[in-house]
Amino acid sequence: MGCFLGIDGGGTRTAAWLADDEGKLLARAESGPSNPLKAGFRAAEREILKAFRACLRKAGFPPAAAHASRPPVVRAVCAGISGVDRRAVHRPLLAWMRRHIPARHHLLTSDAAIALAAAVRDAPGIIVIGGTGSIAFARDDQGALLRAGGWGIPFDDRGSGYDLGRKAVAAALEAFDGRGPHTLLMNRICRHLDLRDISEIISKTLEQQQVAAFFPLVTEAAREGDLVARHLCDDAARDLANLAVALLKRAGWTRRATPVVTTGGVFKSSILIRRAFVRHLRRFAPEVRVELLARPPVEGALWLARALGRKEP
DSSP states (O other), X not given: OOEXXXXXXXSSOEEEEEEOTTOOEEEEEEESOOOHHHHOHHHHXXXXXXXXXXXXXXXXXXXXXXSTTSOOSEEEEEEEETTTTSHHHHHHHHHHXXXXXXXXXXXXXXXXXHHHHHHHTTSSEEEXXXXXXXXXXXXXXXXXXXXXXOOOTTTOOTTSHHHHHHHHHHHHHHHHHTSSOOOTHHHHHHHHHTOSSGGGGGGOOOOHHHHHTTHHHHHHHHHTTOHHHHHHHHHHHHHHHHHHHHHHHHHTXXXXXOEEEEESHHHHHOHHHHHHHHHHHHXXXXXXXXXXXXXXXXXXXXXXXHHHHHTOO
8 A cells, every 4th residue: 555754854853754554654764954945956856756765775775766657665655844834945855755756746835734634643733832933723613724933033933942042142231231130141152152151142143943043041140049041931921922922822622621732842842931931921812722743743743644645535
């Protein structure tokens, strides 16, 4: 009956799982980053193809099975790739997938959509992702997908690691000027970047990941009782909760025990933010059930691939 392939591609790594018709896992593989907006199209395509071919090899298929000229051993493939919710990214990448990954069916969707599938399968529910960026997705009672946030830096991604890192620098500069209260963040950021004082940061050219890397400094300072850091964590939790609240309102779920699943480094690394997230969320929807994502998003991609293949007559 053929195999099914699920791919989770992000700004750090690409994960691929291959399963048989019964859902038995045949192989897993990883490669480098495949977010085309960050790695570039050619690099993203190379890493996706590398993970796909590694899965086939580990499952015992000959190298020729990966060539588009041969009959496909993959019945359906679903790839959840960060950045593909933009039409200018989705169209060329899907066309490339159809040429280079031989399969009967291809689905290209966002990393948030496969995380939602990993969280709730095809049931109604919400996923909130707090990583370098932030976004929330929901599947409503009719099966339609709803989205909030995730509109990118510099205009959105509130509550994300990048947003926390940027606000940490702003708070440190305000403390340096005397415009804001003293904070441990000033010395922590200076130590992290080997600066003599925080004012030197304005001459630095920092990538998004470097700014997001200040986020652990914020949570560490918050655990040590730094009031500025604790305030930043609470603000981030409220911003992330607002993503879920927007979807709860649109779906009409504010008085329902809806599952709200969280994932991403911001949630995973800070119990303070997780608790504040629940507190802010339950002010608007007291019955919601909040939990951390228990399954890897690539499992959601594989589930969607199998669902796609099952639609065949």
